[in-house]
Structures are given as C-alpha cells and as structure tokens.
C-alpha cells in the first residue's frame with residue numbers, strides 16, 4: 001500500500017476495517033469505503049467545501065458542461081494515478097490504480113460512491129499521506145499548487161497534469177456581469193522542481209440555461225467579488241452559449257532536480 005500514516009509517515013496496512021501503521025496509529029475505513037487521514041480531527045467539511053456546496057457541485061458537473069475536460073484528462077492517465085483535490089471524483093474515469101483525496105469529507109464520500117474501485121481518503125495537500133516516489137500520473141484541477149509535495153509523491157519521470165482556467169473561460173458570463181470583463185492570464189504556477197513540458201488548450205461552447213448559469217456563477221470565485229447590484233444582471237439572461245476554456249499544463253519530474 002502506498003498510503004502512509006499522517007502522524008509518523010510509516011506505511012499503512014489494512015487490518016480488518018482499519019488502516020494501521022507500525023506504531024499502532026489506526027484509521028477507520030468508513031462504511032462508505034473511504035479513510036479520513038486528516039491530521040487535525042477538525043472535519044474537512046468545516047475547512048473544505050460544506051456538504052451543501054459539495055452536492056451543488058456534484059449536481060452541476062453531472063450535467064456535462066465540463067465533459068471536454070473530463071475526456072482530455074481521462075486520456076492522459078496511466079500507471080498509478082493520484083487525483084489531488086479530487087472533489088466528488090467527476091474527472092476520475094481512469095480504470096487502473098487510482099488514489100484520490102480532498103479536504104472535504106463529503107466530497108470524498110461522493111467520489112467513492114461514484115468510483116467504487118478508487119482509493120479515496122480525506123487529506124490536506126500540504127501533507128499528502130502517500131509514500132515518496134510512488135505516483136506515475138497526478139492530476140490537479142483548479143486547486144492550490146504545492147510544489148514540494150507534488151514533487152515528492154511523483155516517481156522520477158512521472159507526470160503532473162495541472163489544469164488552470166483558460167483566458168476565455170466563462171467569458172459570456174463575465175461579459176454579462178461586468179462593464180469591463182478581464183480575460184484570465186493563463187499564468188502557470190511557479191515551480192523550480194518540476195519542468196513544464198507542454199500546454200494544451202481545451203475549449204468548447206456549451207448551451208446553458210439561466211438557472212444552471214447562476215448555479216455555476218455561485219461556485220466560482222467571482223461570486224464573492226461581485227456586488228449585489230451586478231449579480232442581478234444574470235436575471236432574465238435566458239439560454240447562453242457559454243465558452244468553457246481550460247489549459248492543461250504538463251509537468252515532468254526529471255532526473256536532475
């Protein structure tokens with residue numbers, strides 16, 4: 001098993017319905033099949049996405065607006081895979097050995113429910129409870145970047161696919177909300193340890209109804225930065241042809257660093 005104890009970093013072994021390390025730290029496998037490996041016993045749902053927002057996200061993604069990204073990510077997975085900040089596992093179509101974690105317990109529960117063969121656990125990305133050099137392919141979508149942990153868990157020659165919003169992502173929504181909308185800058189996260197080897201644009205236009213558009217808006221960081229006045233601009237907007245635009249950044253862990 002490539003999972004390690006979050007307290008003492010030694011290997012975990014499954015004994016009945018729990019994972020245990022050689023120092024007898026024990027973590028129960030929940031009835032739903034995932035394990036909570038968060039160091040702090042504060043539930044991930046206090047610090048991660050709340051239960052309600054986990055379900056909102058789940059129901060939104062299941063409508064398929066981000067299908068093009070799901071397909072592109074699925075095609076890139078091979079070997080032992082780690083989904084960093086897996087959410088409710090929407091992008092985990094890979095049929096091989098898959099590990100996924102999120103800080104939200106509810107997200108992890110939903111991920112395990114939809115991908116029974118996946119190994120899901122609750123954890124923080126600053127302390128990933130995975131053995132060093134054990135991952136062939138890692139995926140990381142719209143989550144904070146933690147260079148040293150990502151580098152540590154990857155095998156030499158392993159690949160990290162990091163997804164950031166493209167310059168035109170949700171453009172028509174932003175045009176409706178703001179007088180002077182800005183394009184996203186597509187700036188790759190800074191890293192000295194991993195080498196950026198390619199950049200692929202994934203773009204699509206999806207038809208979205210007003211209700212789903214508002215739901216989507218409420219899940220974006222824009223929501224909290226937009227005045228109540230401007231938020232009202234989506235009222236009566238009707239069906240929209242909306243651009244979804246992503247950049248898949250491919251990073252390699254080389255021999256030399």
Ligand SMILES: [Zn+2]
Nearest residue numbers: 005008021025
């Ligand atoms: Zn331990």
